[in-house]
Amino acid sequence: MTKQYNASYIFAITLVATLGGLLFGYDTAVISGAEKSLQAYLVEPLGLSALVHGATVSSALIGCIIGGILSGFFSNRLGRRKTLLLASALFFISALGSGYPETLFFPKGEPSVGLLITFNIYRILGGIGVGLASAVSPMYISEISPAAIRGRLVSFNQFAIIFGMLVVYFVNWEIARGQSIEWINAIGWRRMFASEAIPASLFGILLLFVPETPRYLALMHQDEKALSVLTKINRSEETARRILNEIKQTVDHSIKSSVFSYGKKIIIIGILLSVFQQFVGINVALYYAPRIFESMGAAKDASMLQTVIMGFVNVVFTVVAILTVDKWGRKPLLITGSIGMAVGMFAISALAFNNIIGISTLVFIIIYTASFMMSWGPICWVLISEIFPNKIRGQAVAIAVAFQWFANYLISSTYPAMMEFSPGFTYAFYGVMSVLSALFVWKMVPETKGKSLEEMELLWVKDKKVQ
Template identity: 45%
Template sequence: MSKKGLLILIASVAALGGLLFGYDTGIINGTQYYFSKYFELSAAMKGWVVSSALLGCLVGALIAGPMTTKIGRKLTLIVSALLFTISAAGSGLPSFLPESISLLVTFRVIGGLAIGLASMAAPTYIAEISPKDKRGVLVTFYQLAVVTGFFVVFLATYYIGESYSSEQGKIDEGWRWMFWSELIPCIIFLVLTLFIPKSPRWLLLVGRDEEAKKVLDSLHEGVEADRELAEIKQSLAKERKIEKTNINIFQKGAFAIIIIGSLLSLFQQFTGINAVLYYGGDIFEKALGYTQDDVLAQQILLGAVNFTFTFVAMFTVDKLGRKPLIMIGSFGMLLGFILLGGSLYFEQVGLISLIGVLLFIASFAMSMGPVTWVLLSEMFPNKIRSIAMSIAVAIQWAGNYLVSQSFPIIADSEHNEVVWNKSLPYVIFGICIIILIIFTKKYIIETKGRSLEELEDIWAEKYGEIKS
């Protein structure tokens, strides 16, 4: 196999962590309708079961940085694969045991830990094995794998659901087979990660220079391997110098940038994306009046739109720019919820409602989904990048938890049913999107075509220099 082919293969194996991220996150959409009926869950308890995994995600994301440094990127990926496997195997077990909802929550939290670890380790690993001229394309494998996971799990849950002749069969045991379907990609990921090389950057970080050189030689051409080795060593020397510098993150320049990045992360969740992805079955069945047979089919359409429009972002983010994409996508998301919420409020549910949902998904997939991550990776100055990124990602998971926990409570409330004709959640999300548009226009700086050093100067001019 050529070095280029080997590089693509290894990056694809690491990107399976992203596919499991999407699969594990999306599987709750296909299963929650059925296990909610099986356990006879209240709206609040349903929100807790669905959102409990996000607590694991938060913890996983917080420990991923120290863990990837301590034991390496490869071993962290192996640990995440093991946790994914345990979660997938265990999530179906409560159907064998009486009223063991706490066991399901436990295994969902374990899956969340795996997601948190993979969301940090997989893109980091891919970036560190890639030559700089191919790094952008190869790292997008991860984001593509995430949306692929969403699409594949919707197909899996649809065909598993179709194998049962009655809805009661799905409620009694179908949902556990939906969870167990994840074991297939879990085991593939676990086995393949055993054979990928360790990250050359991590090997240099822990003083294993010869091993790092062998890995780089196996993946890059001779001159490129030597150049990459020298650049990694130079980068590590700079980072060690930064680590020794005591930075006060509450000083004006640093604090302003962290707040802006954190709010961008929070607004990504407050658009309502995960309410739609997690509770799509409820939205189609309760709000839009689809039957359960229709619901699983509609989820495939939802996943296909999400998958397709991620490519739009991949091919336009370096052409149109980050800020224009967010603005275009935000107006599209707002229009989608106006169509959905309006059709519900005026009791004109039908094709227009479905178009509204799909327009929202398409607009998010081409904007706030991938572009938020691009901006977060570019906007923070070197001096505070590590801690600022950790704070922003932690706040994003916290926002995800808040939306996931509160959505079923608001959706099932009497006020939403009687006063708002089931449209209240989409009115709230619409208001958040309007605030996002204003926030983006006023505070987000376009990063396209600008070096990190240029961006540091721009931030310093607006909010003050970050002092050591």
């Protein structure tokens, strides 16, 4: 049977949009290879504390929160495509500015507080790009995708994030390979940051050749342009007109476009999806993986090898989600993933309470991360991009993504103190969050498999009437 959509055209557009996800992963992970050099080059010569070093390493996260908050404003005012262009520009400026922060104001080779502040400003700019891309890339993909394959296409964005992290790990390794510590501390870290300018440039150039989403064009009453894009996507002008009429009904109806126009429940669901995705502890597992394994008795080299194994697992099980999300549905995958994460974390907690260290710890961490990557990793982004009605999608996604970055910061920053108090308690807490996430999905989250974005909107209109 002939497909009712232009698969090659949609895939090409999606591939460009997922470069935003790749840069998301690249920008957040590039610091891993450079943070010790930053400490040696900028922090220690100035006699500054470890607290300042920690703030420098995590400064991009401040930008991520800002970018998440601003994503709704920019995506509604500029459009989805132009917001991604803005993100690509911020990635590019941040890459070169972070690598060579003294270019404009400071003599090279003379560390100063001003130079450190300038570096952090550039990292924050990159973080704003991450915040924008994390919200708008999945939104863009969702708004150009046919319902039958929307989940699969949005899931590609999560794959791109993980892939971007893997790419920069290898880039950092290649830059540092065979070089002295002195060279890395003086020059190598600069090249690590500057390397991001290459994918950022590619992202910006390719965005010039993709269209604005038909949902946004209809929202701006640019119906002819929306029809043109829909015709290319669906291979048929008749189908395109039918879809455009459905979109226009949701755009033109009398409900006001306040973010609470469809009730508070939908916003609460979006926020809780974001918060649970972080509160189950995944970024602790990703950010602190080597430290986790070392604290459980692994040698440093072995801990790095185990981290690589986890990276491989992340990629494989993200692919599992891509292949199954439009067949099995969002809710079954999320609930299955929550159960798997709970099993993994409660087992690690029990091992920690009993001071048992060994291969079993690695096995249960793999069970945990695999469960996350086949469920909450990609599916959370799928749902956030598709559950909100057209008129409030930009604002609502911005709120959800801002809460996600706040939750990320909260969980990541409290992990060391929680581990100092009790490793067993720490992992048990993440296990409890996993159980609660399953109950939340079961009771509150609607299934969106196979539904158009406009059909989802009707669901919330009916739900508000019932309330």
